[in-house]
Amino acid sequence: MAEFTPSLLVVSAHAGDFVWRAGGAIAKAAMRGERATVVCLSYGERGESASKWLAGNSLEEIKAIRRDEATAAAAALGAEIEFLDMGDYPLVETPEAMTRLVDVFRRVQPTVVLTHTLADPYNGDHPAAARMALQARVLAQAIGVPNADGSVPTKDEIIGAPPVFFFEPHQPEQCDFRPNLLLDITDAFERKRAAMECLPAQTHMWEYYTQLAIRRGVQLKRNAGPNLGLPHDTMGEAYVRYYPQVTEELS
Numbered sequence: 416m417a418e419f420t421p422s423l424l425v426v427s428a429h430a431g432d433f434v435w436r437a438g439g440a441i442a443k444a445a446m447r448g449e450r451a452t453v454v455c456l457s458y459g460e461r462g463e464s465a466s467k468w469l470a471g472n473s474l475e476e477i478k479a480i481r482r483d484e485a486t487a488a489a490a491a492l493g494a495e496i497e498f499l500d501m502g503d504y505p506l507v508e509t510p511e512a513m514t515r516l517v518d519v520f521r522r523v524q525p526t527v528v529l530t531h532t533l534a535d536p537y538n539g540d541h542p543a544a545a546r547m548a549l550q551a552r553v554l555a556q557a558i559g560v561p562n563a564d565g566s567v568p569t570k571d572e573i574i575g576a577p578p579v580f581f582f583e584p585h586q587p588e589q590c591d592f593r594p595n596l597l598l599d600i601t602d603a604f605e606r607k608r609a610a611m612e613c614l615p616a617q618t619h620m621w622e623y624y625t626q627l628a629i630r631r632g633v634q635l636k637r638n639a640g641p642n643l644g645l646p647h648d649t650m651g652e653a654y655v656r657y658y659p660q661v662t663e664e665l666s
Contacts, residue, residue: 421449424525424577425494426516426551428506428544429459430485431614435624436582437529438492438607439600439652444527445493446603452523453489453496454516456544458482462504464616481616488613492606506540508547513554516547518563520555521572528552532581532655534590541584549579549657580654583627587653594653597635604628604650628652 423444427433433441433453444451458464458481460474467477482498489496497519501512530548531541554560555574562568584590600607607628611621631651 421447421526422524423449423451423527423529424520424523425451425453426528426530426544426548427453427455428531428538428540429457429463429503430455430481430498431459431463431488431617431620432531432541433529434485434488434492434607434610434614435620436531436584437652438488438610439603439628439650440529440582440598440654441489441492441494442603442606442610443598443600446606450523451492451494452519452525453485453494454519455485455496455498456501456512456516456547457503457506457540458485458498458500459503461502462538462540466616484614484616488610491610491613503540506543508543513547513551514563516551517555517560520551520574521562521568524574525577526575528577528579529582529654530579532584532590532592535584535586536589537586545581552577552579576658578660579657581657583631583653592653592655594655596654596656597631597638598652598654599632599635599649600628600652601632601648601650 425433425437425441441451458478460477460481464477464481467480486496499515528548531545533542533545535541556576558568558573584592611624628650631653632649635651636649
């Protein structure tokens with residue numbers, strides 16, 4: 416019998432989102448020897464690459480730049496990455512896009528899924544990505560939903576019911592983001608910072624997400640109990656679990 420390996424799937428609207436919001440979780444999974452896969456629905460070429468437009472780059476040049484940056488960032492985290500090139504601003508939910516995303520779920524067989532929140536008044540692409548991720552998770556479980564090539568999926572191709580976690584949006588208060596899980600990323604933060612520095616198109620984000628990791632680390636310590644001996648420089652990421660947790664005991 417083949418050895419079971421956990422599989423993390425991150426559905427990212429744009430090429431940089433997975434780094435800022437979930438880079439620590441991705442790096443920690445890779446450091447444990449687990450498979451980590453990022454799927455970028457777009458390159459963020461229109462809405463999140465202002466410096467490249469101001470530099471006079473063409474649309475195709477910007478796509479190539481953002482693809483290279485995101486590929487380097489994923490490598491720094493220890494993750495695989497693929498791009499669906501669905502376009503951004505707006506990111507449009509189409510049947511074709513859903514079919515392609517279902518195919519990703521079936522190939523990756525995730526045991527955990529990370530994606531955006533369902534509310535973000537500042538960026539409609541983010542909730543669109545979340546809706547697609549949730550819908551693809553449901554459809555990928557249904558044997559009657561064909562694969563991207565039109566074939567009927569086998570029992571091994573349909574997925575189970577992986578838990579879904581929403582990562583922290585850029586303006587959490589405006590997105591009604593109330594985290595119920597704080598992840599200790601202290602041992603993985605060096606990788607996350609290295610991945611952030613692979614994204615020079617958004618250098619203004621580097622310090623913001625470093626400081627956010629510090630603040631979430633402080634909250635993590637306050638919620639971890641008095642006797643765990645967590646270091647002063649604990650770093651954290653915040654998440655919301657969407658579906659109920661199944662457990663045999665409370666902890």
